[in-house]
Amino acid sequence: MLFSPWCALEEQFIANVSSPASAARARRSGRVGLATASRSTSDPHPAEMATHELHPNDTLTTLKMESENLKAKLEEERAKLHDVELHQVAEKIEALGQFVMKTRRTLKGHGNKVLCMDWCKDKRRIVSSSQDGKVIVWDAFTTNKEHAVTMPCTWVMACAYAPSGCAVACGGLDNKCSVYPLSLDKNENLAAKKKSVAMHTNYLSACSFTNSDMQILTSSGDGTCALWDVESGQLLQSFHGHGADVLCLDLAPSETGNTFVSGGCDKKANVWDMRSGQCIQSFETHESDINSVRYYPSGDAFASGSDDATCRLYDLRADREVAIYSKESIIFGASSVDFSLSGRLLFGGYNDYTINVWDVLKGNRVSILFGHENRVSTLRVSPDGTAFCSGSWDHTLRIWA
Amino acid sequence: MDTISTAENHTEMEQVIVAMQDPDLGIKMKNQRLLITVIPHAMTGNDIVEWLMKKYSIMEEEALHVGDLLVRHGYIYPLKEPRNLVLRPDESPYRFQTPYFWSSQQWPASELDYAIYLTKKNIRKQGQLIDYEKENYNLLHKRINHTWDFVVMQAKEQLRASKQRRKADRIVLECQEQAYWLINRPPVECLTPRLSQRDRGKQSNTKCEHSSRMCPITHITKRTLVRVSGLAFQDGRGVEHLKKALGRSRVKSSICLESFIKYSEQYFSHDPMMHGCPPSNPWITDDITHWALNTNTVSTPTKLRVERWSFRFMELLSDPLGRLKFMEYLEKEFSAENLCFWEACEDIRHGENSRIPQKVSWIPHRQFLAPGASKWVNVDSKTMEKTLEGLRRPNRFVMDDAQMHIYFLMKKDSYPRYLKSDLYKNLLVKAIAPQETKRSVFPFMRRHRHSSPNPALVAQALEEDGKAKRLGSPRITSPATSP
Numbered sequence: 035m036l037f038s039p040w041c042a043l044e045e046q047f048i049a050n051v052s053s054p055a056s057a058a059r060a061r062r063s064g065r066v067g068l069a070t071a072s073r074s075t076s077d078p079h080p081a082e083m084a085t086h087e088l089h090p091n092d093t094l095t096t097l098k099m100e101s102e103n104l105k106a107k108l109e110e111e112r113a114k115l116h117d118v119e120l121h122q123v124a125e126k127i128e129a130l131g132q133f134v135m136k137t138r139r140t141l142k143g144h145g146n147k148v149l150c151m152d153w154c155k156d157k158r159r160i161v162s163s164s165q166d167g168k169v170i171v172w173d174a175f176t177t178n179k180e181h182a183v184t185m186p187c188t189w190v191m192a193c194a195y196a197p198s199g200c201a202v203a204c205g206g207l208d209n210k211c212s213v214y215p216l217s218l219d220k221n222e223n224l225a226a227k228k229k230s231v232a233m234h235t236n237y238l239s240a241c242s243f244t245n246s247d248m249q250i251l252t253s254s255g256d257g258t259c260a261l262w263d264v265e266s267g268q269l270l271q272s273f274h275g276h277g278a279d280v281l282c283l284d285l286a287p288s289e290t291g292n293t294f295v296s297g298g299c300d301k302k303a304n305v306w307d308m309r310s311g312q313c314i315q316s317f318e319t320h321e322s323d324i325n326s327v328r329y330y331p332s333g334d335a336f337a338s339g340s341d342d343a344t345c346r347l348y349d350l351r352a353d354r355e356v357a358i359y360s361k362e363s364i365i366f367g368a369s370s371v372d373f374s375l376s377g378r379l380l381f382g383g384y385n386d387y388t389i390n391v392w393d394v395l396k397g398n399r400v401s402i403l404f405g406h407e408n409r410v411s412t413l414r415v416s417p418d419g420t421a422f423c424s425g426s427w428d429h430t431l432r433i434w435a
Numbered sequence: 436m437d438t439i440s441t442a443e444n445h446t447e448m449e450q451v452i453v454a455m456q457d458p459d460l461g462i463k464m465k466n467q468r469l470l471i472t473v474i475p476h477a478m479t480g481n482d483i484v485e486w487l488m489k490k491y492s493i494m495e496e497e498a499l500h501v502g503d504l505l506v507r508h509g510y511i512y513p514l515k516e517p518r519n520l521v522l523r524p525d526e527s528p529y530r531f532q533t534p535y536f537w538s539s540q541q542w543p544a545s546e547l548d549y550a551i552y553l554t555k556k557n558i559r560k561q562g563q564l565i566d567y568e569k570e571n572y573n574l575l576h577k578r579i580n581h582t583w584d585f586v587v588m589q590a591k592e593q594l595r596a597s598k599q600r601r602k603a604d605r606i607v608l609e610c611q612e613q614a615y616w617l618i619n620r621p622p623v624e625c626l627t628p629r630l631s632q633r634d635r636g637k638q639s640n641t642k643c644e645h646s647s648r649m650c651p652i653t654h655i656t657k658r659t660l661v662r663v664s665g666l667a668f669q670d671g672r673g674v675e676h677l678k679k680a681l682g683r684s685r686v687k688s689s690i691c692l693e694s695f696i697k698y699s700e701q702y703f704s705h706d707p708m709m710h711g712c713p714p715s716n717p718w719i720t721d722d723i724t725h726w727a728l729n730t731n732t733v734s735t736p737t738k739l740r741v742e743r744w745s746f747r748f749m750e751l752l753s754d755p756l757g758r759l760k761f762m763e764y765l766e767k768e769f770s771a772e773n774l775c776f777w778e779a780c781e782d783i784r785h786g787e788n789s790r791i792p793q794k795v796s797w798i799p800h801r802q803f804l805a806p807g808a809s810k811w812v813n814v815d816s817k818t819m820e821k822t823l824e825g826l827r828r829p830n831r832f833v834m835d836d837a838q839m840h841i842y843f844l845m846k847k848d849s850y851p852r853y854l855k856s857d858l859y860k861n862l863l864v865k866a867i868a869p870q871e872t873k874r875s876v877f878p879f880m881r882r883h884r885h886s887s888p889n890p891a892l893v894a895q896a897l898e899e900d901g902k903a904k905r906l907g908s909p910r911i912t913s914p915a916t917s918p
Contacts, residue, residue: 097674104677111681116688123692127700135708138718156890157726158717175717176884199890216891246785263788270788270831275676289749289842309832313676315683332698334691343447351686363491363501365447376702376709377695385444386504395699402497420707420725421718435708435718 112354120347120357124395130378133391133401138421139433141172143179148425149206150240150412154195157418161202162431163190169204171216174423174433181216183224192241194250203231203250205238211252213264232262239281244291244308251294251308253280259296261308273306275313282326288333295336297324303338303348317348319355326370326413330394331377337394339368345382347394359392361399370412375419383410383424389434405432445539451501452510455486456531462486467514467528472602474514477530480523483511499524509538512614518565520617530607536615547586550575552616554590571620701746705739713739714869721884728867731755738866745854748846752777761849764858770849773841776803776812780838784831795829814840 146166153160158175167188171181187208194203196213205211211232214224232238236255243250244261249270253259259273259280278299286293293314297303303324305315322341329336335349335356344360345368359380366386373380379400380392389403389410408427415422421435455461467477480502487498502522505511506529513519514528522529553572557564564572576583597605704710717723728737736756744751744760751757758774765771783794803812814822818836825833853859 100674101677104674104681108677108680112685115685118689118692120692120695123689123696127696130709154890156887158887159889173886173889175723176886178886180889198894200894201891216889218889218892218895244785245781248785248787265787265789268788287749309835316676316680330695330698331702332694334694349688349691352688352691353680353683353685354688356688356692361491361493363487363493363497365451365501365504366444374706374708376699376706378699378703378706378709386500388500395695404496404500418707418726418729419705420712420716433718435716 112352115352116354120395121397124397127395129396130393130400135391135401135403135434137405137432138435139174139177141174141177141431141433142429143170143172144168144429144431146429147408147427148411148429148431149189149191150193150204151414151423151425151431152193152195152202153414153416153423154199155197155417156199157416157420159195159199160423160431161193161195161204162412162425163193163204163206164429165189169193169202169214171202172431174431181224183214183228185212189237192238192252194241194243196243196247197245198247201247203241203243205232205241205252207237209234209236209238209254211238211241211250211262213250229264229267231264231267232260233267234258234260236279239279240283242283242285244285251283251285253283253296253298255279257298259283259294259306271308271311273304273311273313275304275306275316276300276302281323284328284336286329286333287331295327295329297327297338297340299323301340303327303336305336305350315350315353317355319346320344322367325368328372331373331375337371337373337380339371339382341367341385343367343384345371345380345392347380357394357397359390359397359399361390364390366409369410370414372413372415372422374415374422381413381415381422383413383426385409387426387428389413389424403434406430445537448505448508448510449537449539452505452531454490455483472606474528474530474603474607477514477528480525480527480529483522483529484524495524509536509614509618512610514610517610517613518617520614530610532614533611536611538618546575546579547582549616549620550579550583550586551589551593552612554586555594558590558594705743711871713737714872720872722872723885723887724869726887728869735865735867736862738863738868741859741862741866744859748850751850751853760858760862761853764853764856765849767858768849768852772803772812773845773849777838777841777845779803780834780841783834784838786831788831791831792829795826795833812837812841813844 141160141162144162144164144166145168146164148162148164151160151162158173159171159180160174161169161171163169163185165188167185167190169183169185169190170179172179181202183202183204185204185206185208187206190204190206192203192205192211196202199216201213201215203211203213210230213229213231215227215229217224217227231250232241232252234252234254234256236257238252238254240253241250248264250262250264251259252262257274257276257278257280259276260269261271261273262268263270273296276296276298280296280298283294283296285291286295292308293305294308295303295305301318301320301322301324303317303320304313306312307314320338320340320342321344324338324340326339327336328338330347334351335347337345337347339345343364343366344358346355346359347357348354349356359382364384364386366384368382368384368390370383371380373394378394380394382390382392384390387404387406387409389406390399391401391403392398393400406424406426406428410424410426412425413422421433423431423433425431462478462482464476464478466473466475467479468474483502484495484498487493487501488495491498491501493501499522502511506513506522507520509520510532511522511529512532513521513523514530516527549571553564553568553575556568557572579586597608600608707716712725714724715722717725727733729740733756740754740756744754744757751761762771762774765774779794783791786794814837818840822834822837
């Protein structure tokens with residue numbers, strides 16, 4: 035229902051373009067000085083041109099030019115409705131006062147770089163994974179380790195806690211995502227009950243359970259995202275559209291619960307419909323790889339962190355970028371971002387070992403947190419917003435509040 | 436250094452360096468005294484920090500941090516203690532590394548060059564090579580033994596040429612070269628140099644981070660995809676996608692952005708990081724009362740929690756306690772079947788793939804959709820038709836339209852009435868509003884941090900409990916079942 039007005043417009047649009055005359059016009063405008071001699075056969079029948087299938091004789095240059103033209107038009111359309119900037123709208127609200135957040139817990143136990151972490155719904159447990167293949171489940175409140183698994187591969191770049199709290203999923207250079215049910219029998223080898231769910235053709239960069247333990251969404255270095263059924267390992271839906279490695283994803287908290295956003299090395303952030311596998315929206319304003327994407331709590335926007343040292347906010351209804359969070363003194367890329375519960379604060383973990391805290395609405399930096407001794411690789415706010423956890427290449431995780 | 440691998444960081448750092456050397460707005464450089472020699476074009480650590488603070492309007496701690504990064508990437512090198520690649524905010528002298536030696540130049544630091552450098556050092560300062568340098572030297576001696584004569588000859592030539600130079604120039608060149616090799620051939624055993632303030636005063640060991648060659652994985656794997664062959668297809672699809680995007684409807688920025696303001700204001704007092712957390716944030720005071728007051732089985736919810744249910748329908752439904760209370764209300768109104776239907780649809784959508792056909796055929800159809808069903812739900816005819824059609828080929832999305840219809844029905848009708856109902860109002864009145872406790876006077880009195888039952892344990896116990904009930908054996912009381 036969210037997209038019905040858009041769908042109706044789309045149908046109208048296609049109907050308009052389908053007329054042979056306008057289709058021919060559209061094609062001609064996209065070409066500059068391209069001789070018909072480059073086409074091996076005579077010009078296609080107008081009826082053929084009315085369909086939108088890729089003509090095998092289209093050269094890369096024509097497509098690229100058409101693509102560039104359309105992109106420019108799209109930016110024009112987006113700009114038409116942009117009548118005010120976020121910080122202007124935010125002028126009337128009070129600025130945030132002095133911000134004090136400290137490390138409240140330091141979790142030591144990984145023998146190598148911490149690459150990823152996730153919170154359990156119970157608001158105090160977390161799962162973390164590292165370069166040496168270890169996946170550890172902690173009660174972050176007491177700092178006790180509760181479970182530990184050694185994966186058969188190194189560089190476990192993705193891990194996720196199941197909504198029920200009864201399992202964890204993880205993967206990395208093994209190109210798979212495996213689910214481990216958490217057993218409390220100390221003697222039981224967790225690795226024995228492992229279930230291989232996802233299979234990609236390149237490394238696994240991120241994974242997340244959907245609303246239940248039964249489905250997992252994954253993103254991979256092979257440029258695709260995929261939705262899997264945990265029980266059978268069956269591929270339910272795949273998502274193609276990124277032109278390079280996909281590095282991150284996040285599920286939308288919306289009422290319809292059917293979309294997610296992904297970011298990749300092609301500098302694009304794509305919003306997908308989980309049901310159809312289609313890319314609904316695409317944003318390309320970053321100047322480098324997008325390392326992390328996270329939805330604003332209302333689901334109407336999302337933030338991204340990138341190697342170009344900026345974090346950006348994209349509004350889904352306005353269909354554009356609405357804020358850039360950057361500072362000249364921040365030179366290194368942002369590896370992970372997350373919002374506070376109200377969405378007023380955006381936390382960014384950076385490759386220069388720091389965490390920058392941004393006022394989402396006013397656009398200024400509220401605070402900078404030091405403490406980690408190597409790059410911050412992962413950052414998540416707890417489910418009830420009482421704290422956030424950061425993981426770093428310095429082998430530790432820190433809880434801040 | 437892992438961070439060397441990204442080109443963007445280099446250009447950014449180089450921009451800073453170039454700005455620092457600007458003749459008008461950059462750092463004022465002077466001659467620095469090093470023992471008895473005078474080095475030209477040098478600056479102090481203090482100068483660097485102050486310049487950064489002024490230029491980027493940042494505090495000292497951050498300026499120190501940025502300056503330190505520049506040193507550790509080889510753009511600025513220390514004259515005193517050259518192996519200690521750290522920025523000291525005092526009178527210690529520093530110099531800019533010549534662009535020839537910048538890491539981004541990717542000047543192939545070949546083995547031959549390194550061998551020549553080590554040989555020069557060996558000749559100049561007999562037996563004063565550091566351990567790791569000695570090791571490397573011996574290794575190289577073995578590996579490129581066939582060109583060793585060349586190496587020695589080159590080393591001697593370079594040394595002779597440098598003797599012709601003025602002492603100050605010679606020292607500068609030596610420092611530059613040394614700084615370059617420290618970055619490009621760091622010792623194998625590495626610890627990251629501390630960035631914390633307290634370590635700055637200490638004489639830390641000469642250790643640097645792993646070079647990018649040691650940790651190539653992220654660099655390589657991030658760019659494994661080279662979709663050349665598929666590019667045409669990619670662009671073709673891209674064009675389609677762009678055409679669709681052009682046709683999409685958009686909302687004015689002023690309306691969208693206003694909603695962010697409203698959302699943040701509405702949730703302000705619910706955000707523990709903005710507004711505190713009654714009675715206290717467990718992570719700060721080690722007191723878990725806040726969590727205990729907000730479990731799913733608590734008998735009296737807190738005021739903030741009940742308030743939050745009124746913000747949006749999804750808030751009410753996603754809180755298990757909220758949903759329970761809502762169900763109670765609906766039962767009184769004899770319209771509970773809507774929520775039951777919605778829950779059944781959720782179960783299909785998110786449940787196991789294999790059980791879909793079974794669930795779909797039994798639950799929605801028999802219980803909810805068939806006329807005269809025990810829990811008949813009011814779905815419009817169009818949706819009903821579509822759903823029944825889809826039921827012939829059950830998949831996880833077959834109930835989506837019907838589910839959506841019922842969801843919006845509840846949202847528009849039952850939900851607003853619930854918020855006005857006595858049931859809800861009573862909840863608000865009776866709700867707990869704990870006082871924010873002050874931090875304890877004696878910070879050393881640390882509370883004992885209680886552990887909580889692992890969710891997996893809770894689930895296991897419930898399962899066992901269920902089994903026991905079915906088998907008629909005595910009840911197993913587990914900590915999970917206690918409220």
